[in-house]
Amino acid sequence: MELGSILHFLHDKTILIAGATGFLAKILLEKILRVQPNVKKLFLLLRAEDTKSATHRLHNEIIGKDLFKLLKEKLGANFNSLVSEKLVLVPGDITCEDLGLKDSILREEICSQTDVIVNLAATTNFDERYDIALRLNTFGAKHVVSFAKNCVKLKVLVHVSTAYVSGERGGLILETPYHLGDSLNGVTGLDIDAENRLVQGKLNELRQEGATTDEVKMAMKDLAIARARAYGWPNTYVFTKAMGEMVVEDLKGNMPVVIVRPTIVTSTLREPFPGWAEGVRTIDSLAVAYGKGKLTCFLGDLEAPVDVIPADMVVNAMLVAMAAHAKEPNDRIYQVGSSVRNQLRYQNLQDYGLRYFTENPWINKNGKPIKVSRVTVLNNMASFRRYMFIRYLLLLKGLELANTAFCQYFHDSYMELNRKIQIVMRLVDIYRPYLFFYGAFDDMNTEKLRMAAREGGVETDLFYFDPKDIDWEDYFMNIHIPGIVKYIFK
Template identity: 55%
Template sequence: MESSRIVEFLKDKSILITGSTGFLAKIFVEKVLRVQPEVKRLFLLVRAADAASANQRVQTEILEKDLFKVLRDKHGDGFHPFVASKLFPVAGDIVREDLGIQDSNLREKLWKEVGIVVNVAATTSFDDRYDVALGINALGAKHILEFARRCVRLEMLLHVSTAYVAGEQSGLILEKKFLMGETLKGGSYLDIEAELRLVDKKKRELRAEYATEEVEKLAMKRLGMMRARHFGWPNTYVCTKAMGEMLLGHLRGDLPLVILRPTIITSVHRDPLPGWIEGTRTIDSVIMGYVKGKIACMFGDLDIVADVVPGDMVVNAMMVTMAAHSNQRSEFIYHMGSSVRNPMTYSTLEQSA
């Protein structure tokens, strides 16, 4: 698809973005503002107590980052007026119905104006508390779908998942949707409502025993890993992301839906700031540990492929799918990785370090 078509598509669009203070969402927001200054509005859902707190988080956790240097240089003294006219922080939380947006007038405004919903919100910790991961990765996806359905101008919902919902399979993995209750272990059925009841029961038992907060946290983390492995997934993160996909596919009706499944997302390759990354994430923590000598050795096969993809390329794919599938009342799934066309082995990492 020609880049000019994507840029034109974004003109006058109002987009609701969840997980907006996260790594990938920052890259997405910067790219949209830079390539299409005539975008109408980007509504940024931020976990915050009120509008003032949401505004503060957007300022400190998004706009003050080095990632926005190119945009700041481009607009000069007009940078702050420009972003103020385009960005609209929204205090809320995807774990709640109506995305936790308390202001009824603001909800109505979003339902009237938003044409595209982009869900990048997730907890990506492999062994997060089961109750937390279910709330964000599974029920959060459901709440976003329900909110999107009320947007009268809706053109599509773009949901960023992970390629590892496929589990630990090998070979070429097809872009296949999950049916409700489907698992990676034959003979088992995943009842999401039953999992929620299991979590509630476990928490009641712990509190009846006057368990400390730390004990409850460890118990919830262990429960998540145990249930994930019971259903065939290696960890809580990918299991609950698969649940989120199931809920979206089952409940969407004729709502236009695209699910993008990237592999391991790494630093920016080219655009706007080559090499930019925020903290150490996923495989980056291993690389940094090896480079700094904190990890002396690792057991493994140097010929194994590390399927990584730069953050800016994931954002490019997000924008392409938006332009390609707007108003198409079907469900589309795309895997995004590098292992087929440009594989990188762990020996490459060793040599680069």
């Protein structure tokens, strides 16, 4: 493939970003504005009823974040001018046809001007309601592709998925596409429209039964997990994202489409500054719980690989792929991760966490440092269940001794304890596949993209995405964990 300056490619381009309030979307937006302020226009599709609510989301959920502080310092008073000149807010909703655009004039403007569409809209909750996940991750992808077909100047559509659409497979996992009806376990009959009808039928049934809001929520979550596992996927997120890829593959026609599959996305390595993070993301939930002294037991294999990749590297890969395929229209899947070229293991994470929080203990609300120790690691579900059962009995006995004179209080405490145990077991069941995951994500296409970038005049100092460049010890000890503490610990 032919490649040249990415800055030159971005010059005078119009880009539509769907899911603009998301973690990667914000980093992408900041990067473009910072390195190429001469981009022509950035349409930001925001889930909002009108321009007023979209503007509120822009200021509170995007440019009001610390992520943009470097750009604000660089531009000073000109920052607001850049925002008003380059950003166009698009109130809409990808779960609707035509992306939910009510303003026909704005819709025509987007369709006539857009060079690139980047779809980053998704729910990443592993245990999401099926109706919500299906609307966003699957039918949202369908609506974006359908809309893209009306964009007369479109050069490429970048659809961001996840490497974990592979399910629980081990070995080398290739950058291969999914097609309608595919499953991971050989079960036939997966029909996306039928899945939607199943959801609507279940919702109607629950309404007729007078189910409460909580009952509907749990029924939708349970249905999602059951349907995912029926076809070989471990959770709702990866199942609905895989179906999203199927839809894109089926509907794209002659449209140049790039599918980017990142692994576990972590805080920024370098840009706009090291360690920026937002939200409790996968492995970060372990770091938060551990640093606060609440994680004493861990289920998993410490020798298993854990594939993480800094967010700025994912964004750089997206930008380089975007430019490459706009110049040479064809389709490609890019898995962006580290397990093949610079492997990290859970053992490393345990060691880094212990060292960091021993040297930099979290101070609790009483002003006392939290002492951490090495976590008890159990390597199978049977051992974990026994561990939780013993803790349950001990805590129950403590409640009984403390509350013999307060029966109602004892009952309430017992119910709360039981609820927490059930939540923990459900989460463990959902995350278990990744704690014993032995696959490595092939990134041959991504490596070819890196080679083309090195040989083709790309500004590789600005658009770096080679995991070999990461020193994991330095990254976790001096960048990622400090970033989690600064931006996520509450």
